[in-house]
Amino acid sequence: MDAVVAFLISIPISPLLSLLFEGIDRKLHARMQKRIGPPVLQPFYDLIKLLGKERIIPATASTRIFEIMPMVSTASSLLGASILLSNILSNSNIVGDLILIIYLLAMSSIALIVGGSASGNPYSAIGFSRKISMMIAYEIPMLIAVISMAFGPSPSLAVSSIIEFQVSRGLPLVASRLSMALAAAAFLLCIPAAASVVPFDIPEAKTEIIYGFLIEYGGPYLALAKVSKSVLNFTLTLLASAIFLYIPSLLGEAALLNLGLSLFLCLIVSLLIMFITITVPRTVLARLKVGQALKFYWVLPLTLSFSSIILSAVNL
Amino acid sequence: MIERGIEKEVEVEYTRLRIHFGPVHPALKEPVSLRVFVKGEEVVDVDIVLGHVHRGIESLAEGRNLAQALYLVERICGICSHSHTTCFTQALEEISGIKPSERALYLRTLIFEMERIHSHLLLLGIMAYEVGFDTLFMFTWHVRERILDLFEKITGNRIHHAMNTIGGVRWDLTPEMVKELDACLGEIEKSIKYIHDAFMDKTVEKRTYGLGVLDHSRAIKLCVVGPTARGSGVNIDVRRDHPYAAYNDMKEVFSVILRKDGDVYARTEVRLLEILESINIIRMVLDRLPEGSIRPEENIFRLMRKIQEGEAVSLVEAPRGELLYFVKTDGKGGLRRLKVRTPTFSNLACLKHVLVGHEIADIPVIVASIDPCLSCTNRVTIINRENGELNVVGMDTLRRRVRKKWMQ
Amino acid sequence: MFRVISRGRIKSPWIFHLNTGSCNGCDIEVVAAFTPRYDLERFGCLLVGSPRHADVLLVTGPVTRQMLPRLIRVYEQIPEPKVVVAVGTCASSGSPFLGSEMIEGPADRIIPVDAYVVGCPPRPEAIVKGVVMAVMSKFR
Numbered sequence: 125m126d127a128v129v130a131f132l133i134s135i136p137i138s139p140l141l142s143l144l145f146e147g148i149d150r151k152l153h154a155r156m157q158k159r160i161g162p163p164v165l166q167p168f169y170d171l172i173k174l175l176g177k178e179r180i181i182p183a184t185a186s187t188r189i190f191e192i193m194p195m196v197s198t199a200s201s202l203l204g205a206s207i208l209l210s211n212i213l214s215n216s217n218i219v220g221d222l223i224l225i226i227y228l229l230a231m232s233s234i235a236l237i238v239g240g241s242a243s244g245n246p247y248s249a250i251g252f253s254r255k256i257s258m259m260i261a262y263e264i265p266m267l268i269a270v271i272s273m274a275f276g277p278s279p280s281l282a283v284s285s286i287i288e289f290q291v292s293r294g295l296p297l298v299a300s301r302l303s304m305a306l307a308a309a310a311f312l313l314c315i316p317a318a319a320s321v322v323p324f325d326i327p328e329a330k331t332e333i334i335y336g337f338l339i340e341y342g343g344p345y346l347a348l349a350k351v352s353k354s355v356l357n358f359t360l361t362l363l364a365s366a367i368f369l370y371i372p373s374l375l376g377e378a379a380l381l382n383l384g385l386s387l388f389l390c391l392i393v394s395l396l397i398m399f400i401t402i403t404v405p406r407t408v409l410a411r412l413k414v415g416q417a418l419k420f421y422w423v424l425p426l427t428l429s430f431s432s433i434i435l436s437a438v439n440l
Numbered sequence: 441m442i443e444r445g446i447e448k449e450v451e452v453e454y455t456r457l458r459i460h461f462g463p464v465h466p467a468l469k470e471p472v473s474l475r476v477f478v479k480g481e482e483v484v485d486v487d488i489v490l491g492h493v494h495r496g497i498e499s500l501a502e503g504r505n506l507a508q509a510l511y512l513v514e515r516i517c518g519i520c521s522h523s524h525t526t527c528f529t530q531a532l533e534e535i536s537g538i539k540p541s542e543r544a545l546y547l548r549t550l551i552f553e554m555e556r557i558h559s560h561l562l563l564l565g566i567m568a569y570e571v572g573f574d575t576l577f578m579f580t581w582h583v584r585e586r587i588l589d590l591f592e593k594i595t596g597n598r599i600h601h602a603m604n605t606i607g608g609v610r611w612d613l614t615p616e617m618v619k620e621l622d623a624c625l626g627e628i629e630k631s632i633k634y635i636h637d638a639f640m641d642k643t644v645e646k647r648t649y650g651l652g653v654l655d656h657s658r659a660i661k662l663c664v665v666g667p668t669a670r671g672s673g674v675n676i677d678v679r680r681d682h683p684y685a686a687y688n689d690m691k692e693v694f695s696v697i698l699r700k701d702g703d704v705y706a707r708t709e710v711r712l713l714e715i716l717e718s719i720n721i722i723r724m725v726l727d728r729l730p731e732g733s734i735r736p737e738e739n740i741f742r743l744m745r746k747i748q749e750g751e752a753v754s755l756v757e758a759p760r761g762e763l764l765y766f767v768k769t770d771g772k773g774g775l776r777r778l779k780v781r782t783p784t785f786s787n788l789a790c791l792k793h794v795l796v797g798h799e800i801a802d803i804p805v806i807v808a809s810i811d812p813c814l815s816c817t818n819r820v821t822i823i824n825r826e827n828g829e830l831n832v833v834g835m836d837t838l839r840r841r842v843r844k845k846w847m848q
Numbered sequence: 849m850f851r852v853i854s855r856g857r858i859k860s861p862w863i864f865h866l867n868t869g870s871c872n873g874c875d876i877e878v879v880a881a882f883t884p885r886y887d888l889e890r891f892g893c894l895l896v897g898s899p900r901h902a903d904v905l906l907v908t909g910p911v912t913r914q915m916l917p918r919l920i921r922v923y924e925q926i927p928e929p930k931v932v933v934a935v936g937t938c939a940s941s942g943s944p945f946l947g948s949e950m951i952e953g954p955a956d957r958i959i960p961v962d963a964y965v966v967g968c969p970p971r972p973e974a975i976v977k978g979v980v981m982a983v984m985s986k987f988r
Contacts (some may be wrong), residue, residue, distance in 0.1 A: 157578040162892050163859075169892055172856030173903070178927035180900065250800060321570050323643060331570050331804050334897040342610075342900030343928045407917040410643040411572025413801045465977065493869040503947070518873025518969065534937045581883040599873040599969050753938040784908045 125260040127216035138202060139351055142358030145395065149403050153155045156407045167354065174347035182340050186243030197232045201352045204228035211283040211386025212366055212387055215380065222270055222281045222364040222367070229318070229381075231262060231361060232352050237327070239345075240337025253334020254414055255320075255327035262317035265425035266271035269310040270427060271365065275436040277301055285364055290373040291380055292357075296346065298368050300349035303435035308368035310428035315364065315401040315423065318395060319357040319379040322406035324417050358394075472806070474791075478800055483682065486795045488788060496644040499542025501778045506532065506744040509775055511602065518563060518599050522555045523758035524549075524765075524780075525604040530684060531754035532606055532673035536747040542686075543732040545606035549686040550725045551595070551603050552756075553718040558587045560667075560711040560718075561760035564635060567708055570804040576638050583631040586624050594619055606743050618726055624720050625743045626725065632715050639708060648705040652794040652806035655702050662790045666761020666783045667714065668810045671707035678757035686725065693724045704809040711811075729737045745773040758783055760811050784812050857903070857929070857987040860892040862977060866903035866925065866981045868919050868953070870909025873969035874936035878906055881971040881972035888976055899925040902980060907961070910938040910945045911953030923959045932961045935975055962986055 145163040154161025240251040278289035317324040328336040372386030475487035492639035561584040567574035595601040699706035749771030761783030768777040942954040982983035
């Protein structure tokens with residue numbers, strides 16, 4: 125498929141898929157709590173409702189930033205998702221797009237907290253500072269895990285060439301080398317914090333600081349923020365499934381010919397990853413504090429990702 | 441050239457931020473306002489502002505007759521409603537000399553302990569909710585529904601049981617109810633063990649161990665009561681120290697749970713284990729339940745008018761601690777003075793002490809751990825009617841006013 | 849288009865719960881309505897913590913004097929369109945506390961109320977029904 129066409133298709137598809145994923149996540153969460161749970165299409169209803177609501181900008185807010193930042197956030201996470209999706213769909217080779225995607229995802233989080241803290245609410249100021257410390261905690265191991273790709277068996281930072289390598293080996297990257305398995309573990313451990321779900325939902329803890337930076341957003345702004353967050357979660361899980369756990373590679377060369385099928389398999393894997401890294405932790409764990417989360421991330425995932433780099437340097 | 445004046449020195453404390461924690465806050469289902477001063481994430485100072493739930497119940501009760509007041513004091517709090525009515529009727533019974541039958545006393549004890557189970561389960565759920573453990577919250581409240589079902593079967597209502605009346609109780613226990621109660625208790629016992637395991641979970645442990653420590657001597661100095669005091673190793677329990685209802689016969693079946701640590705986890709564990717003690721008491725009540733009538737033949741209004749002028753103090757151990765009523769009747773079926781001292785009122789004082797030095801993230805957990813019941817507490821503020829302004833009246837003026845009222 | 853929006857509104861009423869001096873009975877039942885046996889979330893309801901996110905305001909309690917300005921403020925903070933449900937006899941009529949100087953309520957003296965759920969306290973089923981019916985009649 126042509127790269128441009130694939131990109132244009134993925135722009136509308138990625139938010140739809142991510143909202144669907146969120147609905148499945150909420151349903152599973154409810155079922156695990158012995159509840160019936162909301163319908164799977166619930167995030168769509170929420171979105172429609174929020175878009176049709178009144179816009180309120182608090183008097184203490186600096187209006188421009190408060191208004192623009194949700195859009196920036198949504199745009200950057202959407203862009204990241206569509207680049208990733210179109211790469212899987214079309215096998216177009218963009219050098220270094222892995223870095224670009226990670227950057228766009230970080231950008232989307234930062235835009236949201238900047239906009240939120242422009243509201244002038246003390247709770248969003250606390251949310252801002254908490255999110256920044258959380259980002260210091262998880263971004264570093266995550267980035268190192270991704271960069272270890274460059275030292276890995278396929279020295280590349282392009283999603284499509286990593287996929288091609290996996291297909292040529294006929295194995296997902298996790299299974300091919302120990303160093304890559306460690307990198308994948310570090311990356312997966314970072315997903316709950318990046319998605320800010322319960323053990324690490326410190327920046328938007330409901331019972332502590334009332335959603336932190338989202339507190340003053342309502343109506344369409346909240347809708348944008350929600351979309352941005354769910355696209356971000358989707359992109360992270362899809363990224364993990366594409367670069368570490370590309371299951372279609374088991375099909376051999378057919379995976380590259382039959383791109384629709386391989387995308388479908390990829391999505392199923394990312395659904396599984398979402399279940400393990402987002403739904404299960406938020407069901408079975410309690411919220412940590414900032415200090416504890418920092419300690420956790422700088423001990424386990426950071427060690428994992430560093431040892432992955434060291435191991436891949438000695439070709440393990 | 442324009443001469444500039446002395447540059448104004450502006451001193452801004454960037455590091456110190458004042459946060460209004462409440463009165464409207466999702467962590468607290470009741471309005472209390474904590475003005476919290478923080479430096480970064482650390483709490484430096486706390487101001488507790490009360491009075492958001494002030495409904496003037498004491499003065500309302502003074503204008504009503506005893507039968508009406510009985511239902512009014514039940515509405516002081518929805519969680520420990522039976523404690524309030526028991527305490528009130530006990531005071532009235534002491535003034536009038538009406539002795540409830542043995543069966544009535546046993547039934548009162550039964551509902552009392554069921555209420556303790558329900559209240560403690562509720563709090564455990566809230567604790568789980570505060571630390572962000574939604575599943576445990578859902579599970580705990582699911583268990584609690586069983587107890588509420590039984591309440592509904594026995595008294596006809598889930599929350600305000602309206603069980604007590606002057607000289608007895610209003611509803612009797614049938615043999616089927618006894619059977620069902622027994623089955624339910626077994627289930628709850630099993631679930632409590634499960635909940636206990638869940639509270640030992642690593643992430644919960646991280647949020648509750650060593651937090652909000654209230655040591656033994658400080659607990660005595662601040663006069664905390666109930667599970668909060670017992671979590672700090674203070675050995676008080678009205679059920680054992682001043683037995684009321686049928687607790688005199690229950691002395692051998694329950695023990696007072698004590699923990700030495702005084703942190704959030706100790707308070708939570710005391711509550712968890714107290715549920716098991718309550719189950720023991722209920723089993724004993726069902727075992728020994730004497731036969732007999734449950735209330736006097738006479739109509740409550742007739743009884744009410746017979747109550748002579750007098751005053752009495754009554755004590756019960758509500759789920760949250762010692763509850764004290766002072767009742768002064770006027771001899772014509774009305775009240776001259778009603779004074780309620782609720783357990784939360786004593787416990788709130790320790791809040792300022794235990795919060796300082798902790799993080800913002802710990803505030804809801806610590807506040808929940810003393811199990812504040814603010815609708816019980818707020819009967820203090822005095823409002824100036826003309827200009828609507830609030831002024832907290834000092835002890836001296838209050839005393840003077842009270843004396844003036846009593847002289848009349 | 850209009851039908852899509854109204855369907856979205858009906859399907860996702862987010863609830864903000866405000867205690868204006870209630871005895872806790874109604875508050876417990878409101879929270880209990882979200883627990884597994886009743887599960888309000890199956891209608892798309894969420895208990896949100898910030899009035900900016902909410903569509904439905906559940907008022908419990910007989911509006912005490914200190915909570916009066918807060919009630920008005922919270923009501924104004926909720927973006928349009930919004931629904932107000934008075935839960936419990938106190939919020940609907942002020943019943944047990946009528947005559948007290950500290951009571952400014954019932955709630956409909958202060959803000960427009962769309963639905964009343966009476967009972968002391970109402971059962972969670974009644975609250976579920978009250979919310980769903982108020983939303984259905986207002987947003988259709």
